[in-house]
Amino acid sequence: MSKAPRQPDSKAGAKPRRKNSAANEVYAALKEGIAEFRLIPGDKFSEGDIASRLAVSRTPVREALYRLQREGHVDVRFRSGWQIKPFDFRQIEELYDLRITLERAAVHKICRLTSPPAVLQQLQAIWHPDHPSERAIGSTVRVLDERFHCDLVAAAGNREMTRIHLEITERLRIVRRLDFTRPYRVDATYTEHGEILDALADNQPQMAAEKLTHHILASQASVRDITMEKIQAAAEAHQQRQALDE
Amino acid sequence: MSKAPRQPDSKAGAKPRRKNSAANEVYAALKEGIAEFRLIPGDKFSEGDIASRLAVSRTPVREALYRLQREGHVDVRFRSGWQIKPFDFRQIEELYDLRITLERAAVHKICRLTSPPAVLQQLQAIWHPDHPSERAIGSTVRVLDERFHCDLVAAAGNREMTRIHLEITERLRIVRRLDFTRPYRVDATYTEHGEILDALADNQPQMAAEKLTHHILASQASVRDITMEKIQAAAEAHQQRQALDE
DNA sequence: GTCAGTCAACTTGTATACAACCGCTACCGC
DNA sequence: GCGGTAGCGGTTGTATACAAGTTGACTGAC
Numbered sequence: 001m002s003k004a005p006r007q008p009d010s011k012a013g014a015k016p017r018r019k020n021s022a023a024n025e026v027y028a029a030l031k032e033g034i035a036e037f038r039l040i041p042g043d044k045f046s047e048g049d050i051a052s053r054l055a056v057s058r059t060p061v062r063e064a065l066y067r068l069q070r071e072g073h074v075d076v077r078f079r080s081g082w083q084i085k086p087f088d089f090r091q092i093e094e095l096y097d098l099r100i101t102l103e104r105a106a107v108h109k110i111c112r113l114t115s116p117p118a119v120l121q122q123l124q125a126i127w128h129p130d131h132p133s134e135r136a137i138g139s140t141v142r143v144l145d146e147r148f149h150c151d152l153v154a155a156a157g158n159r160e161m162t163r164i165h166l167e168i169t170e171r172l173r174i175v176r177r178l179d180f181t182r183p184y185r186v187d188a189t190y191t192e193h194g195e196i197l198d199a200l201a202d203n204q205p206q207m208a209a210e211k212l213t214h215h216i217l218a219s220q221a222s223v224r225d226i227t228m229e230k231i232q233a234a235a236e237a238h239q240q241r242q243a244l245d246e
Numbered sequence: 247m248s249k250a251p252r253q254p255d256s257k258a259g260a261k262p263r264r265k266n267s268a269a270n271e272v273y274a275a276l277k278e279g280i281a282e283f284r285l286i287p288g289d290k291f292s293e294g295d296i297a298s299r300l301a302v303s304r305t306p307v308r309e310a311l312y313r314l315q316r317e318g319h320v321d322v323r324f325r326s327g328w329q330i331k332p333f334d335f336r337q338i339e340e341l342y343d344l345r346i347t348l349e350r351a352a353v354h355k356i357c358r359l360t361s362p363p364a365v366l367q368q369l370q371a372i373w374h375p376d377h378p379s380e381r382a383i384g385s386t387v388r389v390l391d392e393r394f395h396c397d398l399v400a401a402a403g404n405r406e407m408t409r410i411h412l413e414i415t416e417r418l419r420i421v422r423r424l425d426f427t428r429p430y431r432v433d434a435t436y437t438e439h440g441e442i443l444d445a446l447a448d449n450q451p452q453m454a455a456e457k458l459t460h461h462i463l464a465s466q467a468s469v470r471d472i473t474m475e476k477i478q479a480a481a482e483a484h485q486q487r488q489a490l491d492e
Numbered sequence: 493g494t495c496a497g498t499c500a501a502c503t504t505g506t507a508t509a510c511a512a513c514c515g516c517t518a519c520c521g522c
Numbered sequence: 523g524c525g526g527t528a529g530c531g532g533t534t535g536t537a538t539a540c541a542a543g544t545t546g547a548c549t550g551a552c
Binding site for chain 2: 066070091102105164
């Protein structure tokens, strides 16, 4: 495995732990590493590596790795090490597509509800362009946008759908974090969210679904090129590091 | 934990193993136990219980339990044991609802494909009521039905959607297995599948979606009452066992 | 009889030890 | 020079040992 800078180990020597905090810390550290591209798709590593690097035993490392495996971030080959799963553009596209399916279903469901869920009011207050109070800026918008979509799905009232959608959101977050430094589609986001909410308020599911689809596709497009770019850069950096290791 | 009959341990004393077969065996044994209601929702047990019962160490047991936990079958409380998750009727309903959402989206996608996927031909051959060759009977129909729906979603070409759908199918299988002994809706299944395939062949997504929805709802209804019944019976048996333990 | 406090058994979380197995390299025969 | 094979380092899979926390029952006072 390429020698990434040692993770800041926040609990060196701290033996007593609550819950399975060690496993959780390993999980969080690895996931952050993947999200911030210190761990590059294709990187190989062993359980022992991670364990000594984070100063824990292999047991919590294994638990964390199995979680990540189930989430599709890493993979293991029998007695021959782990690796970060190669980046899969098609998978990203498919996840966005799935989001569209789920969220369209959600707005239809919302319109079929007998009484509109309270959360719509709150979303109106945050997002409606006529709203006079302060607007969020920069990457905050992205976080709020994520929240918007999750709230929308949750409002439809199917908890399993909400759970699945959350899982997808999690996996896409890693990609979306890539363009943190960019000026985000702030105005567009406000406009589009406003349109969706208006359509919902008017009980026009078709319109809401169309606006929603458009919004997600726009967001996807915004993310797509920067993703390509970053992945490329990360892959090159990775190759350089590997060359340096020899 | 109530004393369920000892699982048949197929590999007592067999030390050398390939893959993590011990973990897989534990997983399979537990899942079967849950599916067949030897492990009743609410049952409490410890890792040590399972380990000694299946003659393995706690390590593979833990791995299996964490898998089941992620799938929503069991839950753990910190240093205080595991339990089979209480049966959640609402969850079942929600999963069926989610199936409808995903499968409707799938048929729409299929109709938008430039060339119809080859699997449709195969499904026609199996399911079309005019088809002269042999029909499946009894519980085989249920297995084939499951396959039908998975194939349909797979044909839409979104692998992530296929994966999620498969996960849902897995979780519903436990419920569907409940009415193994019943005469299944054989004729209805053939008719309804035939209608869906016809609509797809005619490239009528709306029609296909409607027929599909109707079919899933019928299946759900068929399962609903028997589920109630069995759960009731299982819960009573469980109470009796508990009373007997004292 | 009831309630609070204590304690011991039990449970999970983590660390460590050991065994089986994969992949690679170096060596040997040709 | 080349092919095949044996051996070795490294990796995961499993077992076991130990630590920390929870639960529930028992005991004692009131």
